[in-house]
Amino acid sequence: NAGVTQTPKFRVLKTGQSMTLLCAQDMNHEYMYWYRQDPGMGLRLIHYSVGEGTTAKGEVPDGYNVSRLKKQNFLLGLESAAPSQTSVYFCASSYLSGRGGYTFGSGTRLTVV
Amino acid sequence: AQSVSQHNHHVILSEAASLELGCNYSYGGTVNLFWYVQYPGQHLQLLLKYFSGDPLVKGIKGFEAEFIKSKFSFNLRKPSVQWSDTAEYFCAVRNNNDMRFGAGTRLTVKP
Numbered sequence: 230n231a232g233v234t235q236t237p238k239f240r241v242l243k244t245g246q247s248m249t250l251l252c253a254q255d256m257n258h259e260y261m262y263w264y265r266q267d268p269g270m271g272l273r274l275i276h277y278s279v280g281e282g283t284t285a286k287g288e289v290p291d292g293y294n295v296s297r298l299k300k301q302n303f304l305l306g307l308e309s310a311a312p313s314q315t316s317v318y319f320c321a322s323s324y325l326s327g328r329g330g331y332t333f334g335s336g337t338r339l340t341v342v
Numbered sequence: 343a344q345s346v347s348q349h350n351h352h353v354i355l356s357e358a359a360s361l362e363l364g365c366n367y368s369y370g371g372t373v374n375l376f377w378y379v380q381y382p383g384q385h386l387q388l389l390l391k392y393f394s395g396d397p398l399v400k401g402i403k404g405f406e407a408e409f410i411k412s413k414f415s416f417n418l419r420k421p422s423v424q425w426s427d428t429a430e431y432f433c434a435v436r437n438n439n440d441m442r443f444g445a446g447t448r449l450t451v452k453p
Contacts, residue, residue: 260439269351271432271443272386279439319385330376330388331441 231255235320235334242310242341250305250337252320259325261303263295265316278303310341344369346435348444355423356452363418363447365433375416376434377407386432425453
């Protein structure tokens, strides 16, 4: 089973450029999440989705947009990248109850220069 | 909003030493508690979880954690660490849709 797949794995952007990170899960999970991981700060929730067609803001949503047009996919967009968005981005998914914990993707390392 | 504190940023141990990593959270309602491990260059993997029942939870690879409700704590333990336990460990607390992570503790085990 693939679990949670993120693409791309690495990306370098120039300030002001835009890009979309794709997350796909094959476990039929209802919930999906986007986190960013920065040294000394753990993981911080950017946006999440509790089902197809729904999204909600997390702790640090500014500068990001998301969409969940299909249950298995959760897209994270940066409209105008800034150096402060240099980070490692992780997608995760879970069942409705969350009892099984989250399944994480392998991450996308993004550098904005 | 709930928050999660991990007391140690970096712990260095020799093989066979015992490990205890602290985790405290600041939410008074019903929570689910987790420990995740992140090996170098990899994604987070679930070590163990607590939802209810026995406050002493056993996870994979010989890890265990104890939930002490009165102290709002969920400390991770292992009696004898191995070099392969070198990784970063994250405590997480979930209430409804809100999962908060601690800043992480980096564990280095010397062979």
